[in-house]
Amino acid sequence: MNSPPTPDVVPDRVRHLHPAAWPQWPFDEPPAVRERSEPRYNISSDCDLMIPMRDGVRLAADVYRPRSAGQKFPVLLSLSPYTRGLQLTDVCLSQNEAGITQFWVPRGYVHLIVDVRGTNDSEGSYDDKGEKEQADYVDLIEWAGSQPWSNGSVGMMGCSYFAESQVLAATHQPEALKAIFPYDAFTDLYRNRNYHGGIPYTGFMWNWFSAVANLNIGSERVGDPSGIRKMIREGICYERPLDGDYYRTRSPYYRLDRINIPVYFGCDWEFWWLHLPGSFDGWEGVSGVPKRMLIGPRPRPWRPFAVYHEEALRWYDQWLKGMDTGVMEGPPIQLYIQGEDRWRGENEWPLARAEWRRFYLGGPSGGLEGTLSDSAGGGGERSYVNDPAGKNYRYGQPRLIYRSEPLDAPLEITGPLALHLVARSSAENTDWLVTFGDEAPDGSVRTLTAGWLRASHRELDEARSRPGRPWHPHTGELPLTPGQEEVFEIGLVPTCNVFHPGHRLRLEVSSCASAADRTNYLDTLLLRAENTVLEGGEGSYLEVSMIPR
DSSP: OOOOOOTTOOGGGOSSSSOOOBOSSSSSSOOOOSSOOOOOOOEEEEEEEEEEOTTSOEEEEEEEEESOTTOOEEEEEEEESSOGGGGGSOOOOTTOOSOOHHHHGGGTOEEEEEEOTTSTTOOSOOOTTSHHHHHHHHHHHHHHHTSTTEEEEEEEOOBTHHHHHHHHHHHTOOTTBOOBOOBSOOSOIIIIIIEETTEEOHHHHHHHHHHHHHHTGGGTOOSOTHHHHHHHHHHHTTSOOSOSHHHHHTOGGGGGGGOOSOEEEEEEGGGTTTTHHHHHHHHHHOOSSOEEEEEEOOOBSOSSOOTTHHHHHHHHHHHHSOOOOOTTSSOSEEEEETTTTEEEEESSSSOTTOEEEEEEEEOSSSSSEEEEESSOOSOOEEEEEEOTTSTTTTBTOSEEEEEOOOOSSOEEEEEEEEEEEEEEESSSOOEEEEEEEEEOTTSOEEEEEEEEEEGGGOOOOTTTOBTTBOOOOOSSOOOOOTTOOEEEEEEEEEEEEEEOTTOEEEEEEESSOBTTOGGGOOOOOOOOEEEEEEOSTTSOEEEEEEEOO
């Protein structure tokens, strides 16, 4: 349903003074901007600098400055293990994420791109967002703020890893850091990256480990690759299957209340499998400072990261240059309404006008397909055998499919949602994988979001849980009693969609992931289990945030 690329989306003209990437604004029409930095400078570069940290380790950095002797400019710091040399190319790898230097520097910003310790040309051992790496963030920010070409104000630029470092850095409150614009930043290393619902997120981890290894170890430029190898070994061997201090140290989620500078969170609805939860957690966790959030469509092109630079310019002109850009005017949240392909402003998240609505799992007994209905109906059950030795296991089969009747009027679902699953298993442990989508009249399905839970991780933290957002501590395991009925509260990543007349709501439940779908490939348990879902009024239901129309 998303609209096609706009005519000015040209992949070969992304690294440009005017990046040909879409979207640039979280609005249907560009806003009026009273003041803005116009391009007027050529670019001067100082490459291969070695910046000393507090423990003596030196980090490799490239500095791109406006060519103007004697002037001072705000600095945008970009940090990652992805090799700083890649960031000035047109290569469309997923790690080309530091932002467009050719956009920022001519407009009067210094772009400082740094390899984190233990990567590329930087010294030390890689620490994967740990205490040493976070200390480096602070040292680099203060270094950038004290240079003769700096006006003392530092922001940060880039998405994904470059954005995660922004949020972590802000929790330390370095004096020179004045504002951040974290686009695509998860906030919980355990829940968002390594484990989904307690299930190892192998599909992403293998892909990401390979990228980091190829960009670093393969080049043989890293003096000490032990940190990278340690991270990979620990990840693929699942040495830390439970949440704890290791993950919490690296997760800004627990310290978001320490952020005391303006922050603009952002992501796209299709990134539910990694970064989207972090934007909502960030929005709710940061308070008492100017903040905004945008949740948009999937960017085009995906990489190099070049979208929303115009909006980020409004943000940084306001907070790093003291200009009157109007960026704080209007609703603080902008949501791209899927199904209608338009932007809409909102004042809070979750939306105050949302109404909770239950869709009960049910339908005639037998088979793998059932119904989603407002009416609870009689109690029934539906079973499937999850067999790791079966020929369809690697294709994510079998799975239960529940579908509503075709809608006779538009239905908007925007906000948190959760599956209250009542079930039993023949095994002492099993995995629950849940996907939610929009089924068109022709039978095609657009996946909107997903949720996951390892059965032995079903314990709830009632104090942290909210409507539609169950919170599982993941600090211990509670085996199932085979054949005994249990309740599993499974939160799905928030979504936004308008279901049109003739379309159906579609819910799928399984215990194994499709190896053909990287974004949903989890390392599910290799345990044969007959799993039975209980339906009807005393059984399972999907609870969604419906928006009155």
